[in-house]
Amino acid sequence: MTRIYLIRHGETEWNQAKRYQGQTDIPLTDKGRDQAHRTAERLADVGASFLISSDLIRARDTAVPIGQRLGLQVIICPLWRERDYGRWEGMTRAEIQGLYPEEWQKSREDPLRTAPGGGETLAELRERAIKALDWVLTEYPGQRGIVVSHGGLLRALLAWIEGRDHPQHTLDNGGISIIQGSNITNLELVSVNDVSHLL
Structure with a gap:
C-alpha cells in the first residue's frame, strides 16, 4: 500500500490578496517560506522515500526545505501544476465578476x-x-512519499477520491492531506488539511 502526503504550497502574495494564481509563477512570501520549513519538520519522521513537486516556483520552493530536511531529491513533475485559469489569473473574484x-x-x-x-x-x-497520481502509484508501489502541489488540483483530486464531482474541502497553505492505496481504483482518504504544525 502506497501512502502519499499531499502538501499545498506555502503562501504567496497573490494568496494574501485572494487572486487567482493558476499557472502564473508567483514566489513564496516570508510567511510561505516559514510554512515550508514548518512542514518539513512535521514530515521529518514519516518515512518518506520520494518527494515530488509541481514545476511552479511556489511549489518547488516549498519542496526544497522538505527535501533538505529529509535528505530527498525533489523530483519535478509538471502534471502536478495548478489549474490553468487563463485570463482570470492575477484577478480577484470581484474583478472577475x-x-x-x-x-x-x-x-x-x-x-x-x-x-x-x-x-x-x-x-x-x-x-x-x-494521471499524475496514477504515475506516482505505479512508480512507487508500497512506499511512502510526499507530493507538493496546489489547492485547486488537490481539491479536485480529493473530491474524485471521495466520489464527488465538485471539490468541497478547504486546503490551507502548508496543509497536509494523506491518501493511501494500492492502485488508482483502490484509494482511501486518510486525513485532510492538517495544519497543526503551522499553529
Missing part, C-alpha cells in the same frame, strides 16, 4: 465543462490529477 459576469456564472453552474478565463475545465484538471 465585474469584467466577465457571464463567464463567472457559467463557471459556477457547470464547472466540469466550463474553462474559466479560457483555461482548463474542472474535468480536464481532474483528468490530469488522476
Whole structure:
C-alpha cells in the first residue's frame, strides 16, 4: 500500500490578496517560506522515500526545505501544476465578476465543462490529477512519499477520491492531506488539511 502526503504550497502574495494564481509563477512570501520549513519538520519522521513537486516556483520552493530536511531529491513533475485559469489569473473574484459576469456564472453552474478565463475545465484538471497520481502509484508501489502541489488540483483530486464531482474541502497553505492505496481504483482518504504544525 502506497501512502502519499499531499502538501499545498506555502503562501504567496497573490494568496494574501485572494487572486487567482493558476499557472502564473508567483514566489513564496516570508510567511510561505516559514510554512515550508514548518512542514518539513512535521514530515521529518514519516518515512518518506520520494518527494515530488509541481514545476511552479511556489511549489518547488516549498519542496526544497522538505527535501533538505529529509535528505530527498525533489523530483519535478509538471502534471502536478495548478489549474490553468487563463485570463482570470492575477484577478480577484470581484474583478472577475465585474469584467466577465457571464463567464463567472457559467463557471459556477457547470464547472466540469466550463474553462474559466479560457483555461482548463474542472474535468480536464481532474483528468490530469488522476494521471499524475496514477504515475506516482505505479512508480512507487508500497512506499511512502510526499507530493507538493496546489489547492485547486488537490481539491479536485480529493473530491474524485471521495466520489464527488465538485471539490468541497478547504486546503490551507502548508496543509497536509494523506491518501493511501494500492492502485488508482483502490484509494482511501486518510486525513485532510492538517495544519497543526503551522499553529
